[in-house]
Amino acid sequence: MTLALHWFRRDLRLTDNTSLNAALAQSEQVIPVYILSTWKNSHGWTGAPRQEFLCGCLESLARDLQSKGGRLIVRQGQADAALEELLRETGATSLHFNRDPDPFGWEMEKRVEAMARRLGVKVHAHADAAIHEREVLLSGAGTPFRIFTPYSKAWLKLPKPGPGRSVSRIATPANIPSLDLPTLAHWGLQSDASILKPGEAAARDRLCRFVDGPIFSYQEKRDLPSQAATSRISQDLRHGLLSIREIYARCEQAAAGASMEGRRNLQVYVSELIWREFYFQVLWHWPEVLEHEFQPKFRNLAWSEPGTAFEAWCAGQTGFPIVDAGMRELLATGFMHNRVRMITAMFLVKDLHVSWKHGERWFMQRLVDGEIASNNGGWQWSAGTGTDAAPYFRIQNPWSQTLRFDPEGTYIKQWIPELRDVPGKKLAQPPTPGLRFVKSYPLPLVDHAIERDKTLALYRQ
Numbered sequence: 535m536t537l538a539l540h541w542f543r544r545d546l547r548l549t550d551n552t553s554l555n556a557a558l559a560q561s562e563q564v565i566p567v568y569i570l571s572t573w574k575n576s577h578g579w580t581g582a583p584r585q586e587f588l589c590g591c592l593e594s595l596a597r598d599l600q601s602k603g604g605r606l607i608v609r610q611g612q613a614d615a616a617l618e619e620l621l622r623e624t625g626a627t628s629l630h631f632n633r634d635p636d637p638f639g640w641e642m643e644k645r646v647e648a649m650a651r652r653l654g655v656k657v658h659a660h661a662d663a664a665i666h667e668r669e670v671l672l673s674g675a676g677t678p679f680r681i682f683t684p685y686s687k688a689w690l691k692l693p694k695p696g697p698g699r700s701v702s703r704i705a706t707p708a709n710i711p712s713l714d715l716p717t718l719a720h721w722g723l724q725s726d727a728s729i730l731k732p733g734e735a736a737a738r739d740r741l742c743r744f745v746d747g748p749i750f751s752y753q754e755k756r757d758l759p760s761q762a763a764t765s766r767i768s769q770d771l772r773h774g775l776l777s778i779r780e781i782y783a784r785c786e787q788a789a790a791g792a793s794m795e796g797r798r799n800l801q802v803y804v805s806e807l808i809w810r811e812f813y814f815q816v817l818w819h820w821p822e823v824l825e826h827e828f829q830p831k832f833r834n835l836a837w838s839e840p841g842t843a844f845e846a847w848c849a850g851q852t853g854f855p856i857v858d859a860g861m862r863e864l865l866a867t868g869f870m871h872n873r874v875r876m877i878t879a880m881f882l883v884k885d886l887h888v889s890w891k892h893g894e895r896w897f898m899q900r901l902v903d904g905e906i907a908s909n910n911g912g913w914q915w916s917a918g919t920g921t922d923a924a925p926y927f928r929i930q931n932p933w934s935q936t937l938r939f940d941p942e943g944t945y946i947k948q949w950i951p952e953l954r955d956v957p958g959k960k961l962a963q964p965p966t967p968g969l970r971f972v973k974s975y976p977l978p979l980v981d982h983a984i985e986r987d988k989t990l991a992l993y994r995q
């Protein structure tokens with residue numbers, strides 16, 4: 535009887551899972567295992583909302599596996615040590631996993647591979663997270679892309695793999711000891727956000743609902759935070775509840791019967807999926823972006839200490855309604871609309887002069903979709919320090935951004951109930967100096983025009 539291990543990581547699904555399908559094709563029995571991390575109380579790069587989503591995904595995965603005849607084995611600790619124990623206990627002769635898109639994952643992969651070699655176990659590391667893996671696309675000169683547009687053109691030219699099959703049956707040996715499925719208590723956390731439904735089925739519902747309608751007006755509405763006009767599948771991609779190949783294939787199917795206008799909207803949507811892969815390859819080729827600014831000329835900017843202004847930003851109490859609405863949406867749901875991510879990020883960096891690294895970390899701790907590559911890319915873009923960044927002198931004005939993207943204040947009022955009775959248009963300009971919008975809402979922390987000049991001087995230096 536051949537026995538393989540499939541190590542679940544950020545691929546918590548049974549449909550088109552490259553590694554799981556390979557393990558099933560090559561072995562009669564497969565042990566699907568998830569290894570829990572063992573940190574307690576707080577972590578620099580994750581927090582309660584994402585861990586709660588993870589718990590729900592594992593529950594759903596365990597149910598799905600059971601319905602196919604298998605069983606999810608849960609272990610904890612360092613992945614290499616936990617997998618070694620399981621391999622020794624069971625005598626499995628091969629180990630499969632999907633490659634991770636971030637450096638913390640790559641480090642562990644190296645250790646796992648070394649451990650397996652030591653044990654004489656065959657390791658299979660599969661490409662799964664992207665349509666075109668991080669090292670596949672290079673410019674004509676053989677170098678990685680620094681600019682999105684040529685990357686995107688090259689990406690679109692390559693043939694696309696279709697989605698693989700869905701698991702129909704899985705046999706897992708009986709009597710393998712397993713921990714219980716985790717709850718937030720495992721990490722000593724408590725939930726304080728109202729998150730989307732986890733699990734593969736819920737993710738597929740979201741995708742289908744989007745591709746059936748909203749995708750055809752995506753271009754027009756995607757920047758309006760008060761409209762549910764985007765796909766809301768970022769946490770599903772982050773946890774691998776859907777494969778990127780399935781998503782792309784659904785877009786292709788939708789395009790086949792669509793009008794010219796519909797197809798244009800679809801292209802804009804696909805272009806967002808390409809941004810995700812662009813940032814994966816940036817992180818792969820330049821992992822140092824996690825340490826410092828991509829552009830060397832911006833590595834010694836004189837940032838302000840993240841004191842009370844940073845705390846006000848985190849809490850949604852800056853007195854800039856669009857910024858506070860975004861930060862409160864993040865606190866309440868573990869999500870923030872993309873346009874508002876850009877506004878809040880730029881505000882932290884260019885109005886409060888706090889380093890993007892503090893914001894990057896706060897987002898990672900709060901976002902359910904916290905994705906190291908996209909988050910770093912988004913922050914460095916907003917700071918004007920990244921690969922394909924907004925030039926540093928392009929500084930968004932939070933008031934005019936409000937006028938453009940939330941002119942009636944609908945989004946603002948959803949997240950800042952104390953501003954409910956203020957006429958929407960008033961929220962798109964600073965209040966009269968010294969006068970609050972309402973008693974219970976703070977005055978703007980800074981004057982945007984003054985801070986803008988300071989930023990320009992800081993960056994020019």
Ligand SMILES: Cc1cc2nc3c(=O)[nH]c(=O)nc-3n(C[C@H](O)[C@H](O)[C@H](O)COP(=O)(O)OP(=O)(O)OC[C@H]3O[C@@H](n4cnc5c(N)ncnc54)[C@H](O)[C@@H]3O)c2cc1C
Nearest residue numbers: 764765766767768806809810872875903904905908909912
């Ligand atoms: C400062 C900042 C931080 C960000 N942090 C993250 C993060 O941690 N995780 C994350 O997934 N996205 C991040 N983004 C990108 C973007 O905001 C989210 O992907 C998007 O809001 C998710 O909502 P959606 O699924 O409805 O997106 P849609 O508009 O429906 O887009 C579809 C998918 O495309 C991808 N995508 C869209 N925009 C981008 C982008 N700019 N960069 C990379 N991928 C993109 C996502 O996977 C998304 O789910 C960040 C952007 C900024 C400006």
